[in-house]
Each structure stands twice: as structure tokens, then as C-alpha cells.
Amino acid sequence: MNCIFCNMEDNYILENKLAYAIYDKYPVGIGHMLFLPKRHVKDFFHITKEEREAIFNLIDEGKNY
Numbered sequence: 389m390n391c392i393f394c395n396m397e398d399n400y401i402l403e404n405k406l407a408y409a410i411y412d413k414y415p416v417g418i419g420h421m422l423f424l425p426k427r428h429v430k431d432f433f434h435i436t437k438e439e440r441e442a443i444f445n446l447i448d449e450g451k452n453y
């Protein structure tokens with residue numbers, strides 16, 4: 389698939405079963421991370437409750453990272 393966010397495996401900083409975090413290529417601030425579901429979705433509103441939970445779990449982890 390030709391989607392940049394679905395080809396980020398080499399750049400994962402953090403991951404869990406459903407979500408992953410990467411550093412933003414164009415950071416707004418130091419340590420700016422992006423949190424994304426592993427499944428290809430159109431936008432934030434298309435993610436499931438479980439994926440949303442997985443992303444927020446990673447954000448908590450990322451805060452301590």
C-alpha cells in the first residue's frame with residue numbers, strides 16, 4: 389500500500405498491539421511525537437474505541453519517554 393503511515397515500522401519509538409508512536413519529521417517542539425493506529429484509517433474519527441485506548445496508553449508512555 390502506498391501510504392506513508394502504513395510503512396513506518398522502522399521508525400517506531402513506542403508501540404503496542406494497536407498503535408505506534410514516531411517522531412514528527414517537522415516537530416512543533418522538542419520531542420514532538422505522532423501517535424497513530426497500526427490499522428489504516430481515514431482519520432481520527434474512524435478509529436475504534438480499542439485503538440483510541442491503545443493510542444492514549446502510548447501517549448502516557450511517551451510522556452515518560
Ligand SMILES: [Zn+2]
Pocket residue numbers: 391392393394427428429
Ligand atoms: Zn495507511
